Amino acid sequence: xxxxxxxxxxxxxxxxxxxxxxxxxxxxxxxxxxxxxxxxxxxxxxxxxxxxxxxxxxxxxxxxxxxxxxxxxxxxxxxxxxxxxxxxxxxxxxxxxxxxxxxxxxxxxxxxxxxxxxxxxxxxxxxxxxxxxxxxxxxxxxxxxxxxxxxxxxxxxxxxxxxxxxxxxxxxxxxxxxxxxxxxxxxxxxxxxx
Amino acid sequence: xxxxxxxxxxxxxxxxxxxxxxxxxxxxxxxxxxxxxxxxxxxxxxxxxxxxxxxxxxxxxxxxxxxxxxxxxxxxxxxxxxxxxxxxxxxxxxxxxxxxxxxxxxxxxxxxxxxxxxxxxxxxxxxxxxxxxxxxxxxxxxxxxxxxxxxxxxxxxxxxxxxxxxxxxxxxxxxxxxxxxxxxxxxxxxxxxxxxxxxxxxxxxxxxxxxxxxxxxxxxxxxxxxxxxxxxxxxxxxxxxxxxxxxxxxxxxxxxxxxxxxxxxxxxxxxxxxxxxxxxxxxxxxxxxxxxxxxxxxxxxxxxxxxxxxxxxxxxxxxxxxxxxxxxxxxxxxxxxxxxxxxxxxxxxxxxxxxxxxxxxxxxxxxxxxxxxxxxxxxxxxxxxxxxxxxxxxxxxxxxxxxxxxxxxxxxxxxxxxxxx
Numbered sequence: 001x002x003x004x005x006x007x008x009x010x011x012x013x014x015x016x017x018x019x020x021x022x023x024x025x026x027x028x029x030x031x032x033x034x035x036x037x038x039x040x041x042x043x044x045x046x047x048x049x050x051x052x053x054x055x056x057x058x059x060x061x062x063x064x065x066x067x068x069x070x071x072x073x074x075x076x077x078x079x080x081x082x083x084x085x086x087x088x089x090x091x092x093x094x095x096x097x098x099x100x101x102x103x104x105x106x107x108x109x110x111x112x113x114x115x116x117x118x119x120x121x122x123x124x125x126x127x128x129x130x131x132x133x134x135x136x137x138x139x140x141x142x143x144x145x146x147x148x149x150x151x152x153x154x155x156x157x158x159x160x161x162x163x164x165x166x167x168x169x170x171x172x173x174x175x176x177x178x179x180x181x182x183x184x185x186x187x188x189x190x191x192x193x194x
Numbered sequence: 195x196x197x198x199x200x201x202x203x204x205x206x207x208x209x210x211x212x213x214x215x216x217x218x219x220x221x222x223x224x225x226x227x228x229x230x231x232x233x234x235x236x237x238x239x240x241x242x243x244x245x246x247x248x249x250x251x252x253x254x255x256x257x258x259x260x261x262x263x264x265x266x267x268x269x270x271x272x273x274x275x276x277x278x279x280x281x282x283x284x285x286x287x288x289x290x291x292x293x294x295x296x297x298x299x300x301x302x303x304x305x306x307x308x309x310x311x312x313x314x315x316x317x318x319x320x321x322x323x324x325x326x327x328x329x330x331x332x333x334x335x336x337x338x339x340x341x342x343x344x345x346x347x348x349x350x351x352x353x354x355x356x357x358x359x360x361x362x363x364x365x366x367x368x369x370x371x372x373x374x375x376x377x378x379x380x381x382x383x384x385x386x387x388x389x390x391x392x393x394x395x396x397x398x399x400x401x402x403x404x405x406x407x408x409x410x411x412x413x414x415x416x417x418x419x420x421x422x423x424x425x426x427x428x429x430x431x432x433x434x435x436x437x438x439x440x441x442x443x444x445x446x447x448x449x450x451x452x453x454x455x456x457x458x459x460x461x462x463x464x465x466x467x468x469x470x471x472x473x474x475x476x477x478x479x480x481x482x483x484x485x486x487x488x489x490x491x492x493x494x495x496x497x498x499x500x501x502x503x504x505x506x507x508x509x510x511x512x513x514x515x516x517x518x519x520x521x522x523x524x525x526x527x528x529x530x531x532x533x534x535x536x537x538x539x540x541x542x543x544x545x546x547x548x549x550x551x552x553x554x555x556x557x558x559x560x561x562x563x564x565x566x567x568x569x570x571x572x573x574x575x576x577x578x579x580x581x582x583x584x585x586x587x588x589x590x591x592x593x594x595x596x597x598x599x600x601x602x603x604x605x606x607x608x609x610x611x612x613x614x615x
Binding site: 043168176 | 223224229269337352356
């Protein structure tokens with residue numbers, strides 16, 4: 001069954017929100033919610049991104065599930081696992097993290113046309129997504145943490161177009177076009193965790 | 195906060211290094227098929243033209259009826275001959291292998307069909323054993339790959355197939371831009387529209403580009419109209435080639451007139467004064483669209499449809515007052531919206547319209563200002579129709595349907611399936 005990207009996005013958001021409320025009510029201290037905004041910079045310019053990661057912390061380790069919006073070149077919804085390890089540094093903490101997962105294409109009508117040599121693609125697939133880098137976090141007295149991180153980010157997708165074509169001379173045939181996109185970006189995010 | 199500031203600065207600096215020294219290039223590729231033509235000479239093609247046992251129908255095209263037979267062109271393959279002695283149980287009886295065939299016309303015991311750029315006459319005194327009699331070289335030069343360069347049958351080349359191979363190019367330089375290396379060949383699609391023949395010449399569907407009036411055969415081909423004297427039957431004599439510059443698609447004969455549908459309008463040619471040199475006596479210009487046409491004494495019925503080769507966006511049925519043909523400007527026009535209309539046919543007050551995926555629509559046109567839909571038959575995408583004597587033969591994407599419309603409601607009689615596998 002094909003999952004609609006917007007439905008998936010809002011479903012995951014709802015799940016996370018429910019999870020946060022439930023966890024808060026249960027006062028489980030290991031729960032942690034990271035909420036970030038940032039930019040993605042690559043060959044095709046700089047774009048906005050936003051994500052929320054929710055999971056559990058154990059000592060200096062953290063594991064969670066994240067979902068967001070990625071506007072680089074074509075709009076997608078990344079859904080990923082987040083694994084991170086912190087190292088104390090002064091008042092704050094240096095951390096490294098990796099976010100493997102997949103993204104769900106949620107193209108605007110304009111993007112559907114632009115992608116693939118200005119021709120409308122029959123379909124564009126969901127694809128592999130990964131984000132990995134390092135950052136710095138600073139905990140305030142309230143317990144809320146401020147985070148700044150930088151990462152390498154990659155998203156990949158393919159598109160396919162099949163079009164019957166009948167030249168004036170010669171029999172008709174199906175013209176097949178396969179497009180493959182691999183987007184390499186620098187990701188800079190900032191946000192809060194609680 | 196000083197160490198914090200320092201740490202953050204370090205991170206940003208590291209990022210800057212990553213940006214400057216990494217290969218932050220996006221990778222995009224476009225894989226497409228390149229089609230390499232397989233060609234045959236006219237001489238080779240002529241040798242393969244012959245009547246064989248019936249074969250399964252894998253595609254549909256122009257349609258023609260004569261006596262108890264239905265002639266169905268399978269585009270570029272040949273003509274299926276269907277014994278329709280019993281419309282409730284039609285029988286696929288034989289197949290005439292004619293590479294490059296798209297159109298046909300019948301008069302008496304002779305069938306005329308195109309084979310790429312050639313015209314072939316067949317003796318069909320026994321339709322199940324049609325035999326090619328004469329070949330006329332390069333009458334439709336556009337159908338040959340090199341038809342404007344030679345007339346020698348050993349040198350005329352037709353593209354009969356494609357060899358496909360995949361090619362991948364890097365799209366990094368123009369991601370999201372127009373691709374100059376697109377795999378499409380130049381050229382448009384040739385689809386002639388349907389017409390209706392007269393006299394003992396059987397009945398053609400309205401998508402036909404061949405028309406017979408009296409002892410003349412008119413064949414529309416892009417910007418030309420060829421006129422043949424077929425009074426001798428077996429050996430048509432080319433009497434005239436008219437340059438029309440109209441991008442002609444269909445030819446429909448009505449009495450001593452010939453309605454020619456092009457993708458920019460419908461033109462009426464008078465055949466009475468000189469059938470070899472028809473005069474244009476009227477026209478109905480419209481937006482770019484495909485437009486088969488049928489007519490009666492007072493009105494012409496034209497369907498406009500968009501499509502890959504027509505490059506238009508009109509989808510409608512136009513009814514044009516042609517009662518006064520002495521003026522270039524015809525009478526009023528009434529337009530009715532359609533989905534994607536193709537062929538049409540008229541019998542009495544009933545107008546049959548193939549409206550693409552909508553199926554077959556039947557209208558009462560006794561009052562053309564108040565056209566009424568009397569039947570809507572949802573079958574596969576319909577292409578053309580012949581309606582005669584209470585029997586409607588409909589070419590659709592999934593078969594050849596026959597309906598009895600002698601009384602209402604219209605009753606389905608039979609269906610010959612299309613084997614598209």
